[in-house]
């Protein structure tokens with residue numbers, strides 16, 4: 001059986017960036033730029049007043065000035081500032097010729113409708129003005145290719161006129177739950193039934209990492225129903241199927257995937273939970289779909305998602321295939337491990353008195369004990385073997 005590391009290496013080989021495409025700015029949040037962005041303008045595009053007040057020449061010593069014009073944001077001055085005169089400007093208005101500072105409105109007093117008295121001490125030259133091109137110039141690169149776009153980056157793209165941008169798009173990820181025992185969460189349970197908790201969890205986890213979920217509902221353990229749902233799912237960039245990948249009589253998923261042209265890369269990984277994880281790839285007419293058969297138990301699904309799916313999605317989105325960094329913390333209670341598979345054990349991470357990371361293993365009843373995970377904010381990575389770890393032992397942890 002493959003180790004987690006070996007399996008991750010295989011996934012990384014096929015999780016390659018999606019083809020870049022042009023998207024409207026409103027859809028670009030969280031994607032990575034596929035091109036460097038070069039400005040078509042100086043920023044600001046004109047010398048701009050940063051205050052409501054009076055545009056003056058600081059060399060002019062006249063205490064009172066005649067107001068020859070008012071310029072609002074969006075307007076343009078028609079006069080220049082000459083000795084003994086001033087132009088009233090609003091924040092955002094272009095500065096008139098002949099002015100080299102702005103006096104704040106509240107530091108002045110009006111003598112008449114057309115005369116203003118300036119303070120005894122004038123501001124220094126340049127005060128209250130944002131000079132043309134002082135942020136950047138036309139022709140300058142303002143955002144590099146590969147940058148992940150945050151809200152502030154979208155503001156800059158808008159400023160330089162990019163209504164559409166070339167990005168590596170968010171992966172589309174289909175989510176299919178399988179199993180005769182499953183009903184949707186709004187339904188009451190007949191004997192032997194349980195509610196589908198994997199789909200809402202995966203859809204939300206996908207949204208958290210910026211992927212676009214495509215919900216395919218529940219497919220019964222019926223070859224026809226499974227095949228048709230899987231065929232739809234294969235149109236996405238990634239297909240997540242939960243359940244039906246271990247060794248039971250109804251575990252039909254691997255066979256159907258093979259029939260639909262998905263090439264198996266591996267089945268089973270030495271880890272707990274999540275051992276029956278299945279991974280394959282389909283290439284058809286230039287479209288690649290990564291297919292994860294996630295073990296049905298909700299905790300197994302979650303751990304497999306965190307370890308394998310999440311880094312794949314980041315790589316598809318144009319970044320490196322990387323797991324969130326492993327951290328070191330110190331056990332605050334002892335922990336016992338039994339078994340030949342490394343275990344990802346739920347824990348509560350906190351801050352110790354010396355500001356280091358404290359790790360409290362949580363009581364956990366295995367891969368169907370979803371409730372225990374709601375109390376956890378991390379996983380302890382316990383290596384394979386039979387041993388006991390005492391309080392104070394350093395352990396590897398991952399944040400959830």
Ligand SMILES: Nc1nc2c(c(=O)[nH]1)N[C@H]1C(S)=C(S)[C@@H](COP(=O)(O)OP(=O)(O)OC[C@H]3O[C@@H](n4cnc5c(N)ncnc54)[C@H](O)[C@@H]3O)O[C@H]1N2
Nearest residue numbers: 177195196197198243244245246247275294295296297300
């Ligand atoms: N003979 C063997 N049996 C099992 C093995 C094995 O290696 N040999 N592996 C065990 C492990 S480990 C796991 S994990 C499970 C995984 O099984 P499957 O992926 O085939 O999943 P199912 O059998 O369909 O379901 C397992 C369990 O999870 C529940 N489930 C399924 N889907 C959902 C859902 N959408 N929401 C909530 N719960 C779900 C399902 O009812 C089962 O209880 O196999 C072991 N067996």
Ligand code: MOO
Nearest residue numbers: 273274275300367
């Ligand atoms: O590996 Mo299974 O996921 O232990 O329950």
